[in-house]
Amino acid sequence: MYIENLEKSMYELVCETSTNLPKDVRRAVKAARELENAGTRAAMSLDTIAKNINMADEKLSPICQDTGLPTFKIKTPVGVNQLEIKAAIRRAIEQATKDGKLRPNAVDSLTGENSGDNLGLGLPVVKFEQWEENHIEVKLILKGGGCENKNIQYSLPAELEGLGRAGRDLDGIRKCILHSVYQAQGQGCSAGFIGVGIGGDRSSGYDLAKEQLFREVDDVNPIQELAELERYILKTANTLGIGTMGFGGEATLLGCKIGVMHRIPASFYVSVAYNCWAYRRMAVDIDANTGEIQHWHYNDGDKLTFEEPAQDDSVQSSSRVVELTAPITEEQIRDLKVGDVVKISGRMYTGRDAIHKYLSDNDSPVDLNGQIIYHCGPVVLKNEDGSYEIKAAGPTTSIREEPYQGDIMKKFGIRAVIGKGGMGPKTLAALEEHGGVYLNAIGGAAQYYADCIKAVEGVDLLQFGIPEAMWHLRVEDFTAVVTMDSHGNSLHADVDKSSLDKLAQYKEKVFA
Numbered sequence: 001m002y003i004e005n006l007e008k009s010m011y012e013l014v015c016e017t018s019t020n021l022p023k024d025v026r027r028a029v030k031a032a033r034e035l036e037n038a039g040t041r042a043a044m045s046l047d048t049i050a051k052n053i054n055m056a057d058e059k060l061s062p063i064c065q066d067t068g069l070p071t072f073k074i075k076t077p078v079g080v081n082q083l084e085i086k087a088a089i090r091r092a093i094e095q096a097t098k099d100g101k102l103r104p105n106a107v108d109s110l111t112g113e114n115s116g117d118n119l120g121l122g123l124p125v126v127k128f129e130q131w132e133e134n135h136i137e138v139k140l141i142l143k144g145g146g147c148e149n150k151n152i153q154y155s156l157p158a159e160l161e162g163l164g165r166a167g168r169d170l171d172g173i174r175k176c177i178l179h180s181v182y183q184a185q186g187q188g189c190s191a192g193f194i195g196v197g198i199g200g201d202r203s204s205g206y207d208l209a210k211e212q213l214f215r216e217v218d219d220v221n222p223i224q225e226l227a228e229l230e231r232y233i234l235k236t237a238n239t240l241g242i243g244t245m246g247f248g249g250e251a252t253l254l255g256c257k258i259g260v261m262h263r264i265p266a267s268f269y270v271s272v273a274y275n276c277w278a279y280r281r282m283a284v285d286i287d288a289n290t291g292e293i294q295h296w297h298y299n300d301g302d303k304l305t306f307e308e309p310a311q312d313d314s315v316q317s318s319s320r321v322v323e324l325t326a327p328i329t330e331e332q333i334r335d336l337k338v339g340d341v342v343k344i345s346g347r348m349y350t351g352r353d354a355i356h357k358y359l360s361d362n363d364s365p366v367d368l369n370g371q372i373i374y375h376c377g378p379v380v381l382k383n384e385d386g387s388y389e390i391k392a393a394g395p396t397t398s399i400r401e402e403p404y405q406g407d408i409m410k411k412f413g414i415r416a417v418i419g420k421g422g423m424g425p426k427t428l429a430a431l432e433e434h435g436g437v438y439l440n441a442i443g444g445a446a447q448y449y450a451d452c453i454k455a456v457e458g459v460d461l462l463q464f465g466i467p468e469a470m471w472h473l474r475v476e477d478f479t480a481v482v483t484m485d486s487h488g489n490s491l492h493a494d495v496d497k498s499s500l501d502k503l504a505q506y507k508e509k510v511f512a
Contacts, residue, residue: 005291042249114465186246189276327370377467406430422492
């Protein structure tokens with residue numbers, strides 16, 4: 001009975017972590033939402049995020065389609081069989097994947113094949129520690145690839161863009177942390193959270209940084225110097241103007257937690273683990289005799305649900321709303337400008353890393369002339385009748401496709417690309433030359449966008465795995481913001497420049 005209970009407990013932990021944002025994170029999102037000016041792109045983004053949190057909770061479906069790499073940190077009493085716990089976790093992960101609570105994310109690094117069940121060499125990550133308590137503590141974090149890719153590690157001393165030299169002292173640490181927030185921009189689905197590890201070696205520093213993400217959002221660091229630094233970073237980061245999704249605004253960072261460990265004399269690392277607003281981490285205490293859950297962590301206070309924003313007729317949105325249906329003409333694209341809000345109905349096709357690599361070397365399985373590519377790796381379930389159902393479908397980080405995107409758009413006549421975080425100068429030049437547009441969807445809003453998908457009308461290249469296949473989607477009122485247009489304008493480049501200018505103001509030590 002112990003084994004069955006243990007597996008059930010692990011399954012509940014996985015599902016709860018994927019679908020239900022913790023109470024402390026909800027409070028941080030609510031506070032950010034209240035700070036934003038009504039009618040702005042940032043306010044619209046936070047409203048969408050709030051709606052998505054509610055929808056995931058109600059549907060018991062993933063908050064974000066990228067359910068990340070499951071990382072467990074477990075403390076066990078003396079005498080508990082850790083092999084049994086690991087086996088229970090693997091069975092729970094496999095079942096949660098079948099049930100659509102996790103996206104199949106385990107990819108063979110040599111062959112590129114997706115295992116289909118989130119199991120593989122080294123996956124899931126399970127780390128054990130023994131302690132003298134009589135219960136088992138299990139912590140789980142689901143950290144998606146978009147924010148994982150914005151992790152960064154500094155080796156001091158270092159020269160930092162905008163901030164100058166960072167030395168081996170508290171001021172150097174301060175500069176590194178501020179720079180880590182700047183470099184993430186909107187690609188990590190801001191507004192986000194950061195965990196920081198000072199010291200150690202390269203691997204233990206990152207492990208310490210990720211460990212900080214298990215702290216409560218509103219706790220206070222027991223080390224006074226670090227408590228002061230956490231407050232300073234949180235306050236200062238929110239003056240950089242990066243804002244939610246990198247659209248500009250008041251909320252760039254929702255939490256900063258810093259840990260420290262000793263180091264060897266020759267090395268001084270500052271490691272930063274960036275986490276998106278979809279801050280999915282949970283923890284439970286499990287009875288070591290029965291395998292049943294005794295207590296859920298992060299459970300203090302009321303569980304917030306988010307109300308729809310009150311309508312204020314005196315507040316006017318600064319954005320023009322344009323409706324589009326593919327195939328789209330070059331004339332329609334040339335009419336769009338940065339800041340426009342686009343509502344798409346009709347057909348679009350998903351395409352991520354494998355699809356872009358494939359299209360660069362091969363013909364397309366479908367006619368893409370005038371069509372829309374959506375940078376998305378959805379959570380998909382196959383029904384008994386053979387049809388497919390999209391369970392979660394938010395955008396992935398687009399910058400990974402920068403080497404391919406412009407060439408592919410010109411090669412196949414693609415007119416619009418949807419993703420998050422923006423793209424670089426090569427794509428921007430291609431948009432101007434070819435007559436294309438980049439549309440920024442709200443990162444992490446997997447339920448909001450899944451609700452816009454009315455049918456799956458086909459799929460190609462399924463051999464790349466569910467996240468990487470080309471899904472043919474029929475959508476209705478799919479909303480995104482023009483952030484790169486066909487006239488050489490990029491909101492992402494503008495926000496990057498303005499935030500770098502503001503970052504330079506904090507070159508000198510100005511703790512407040």
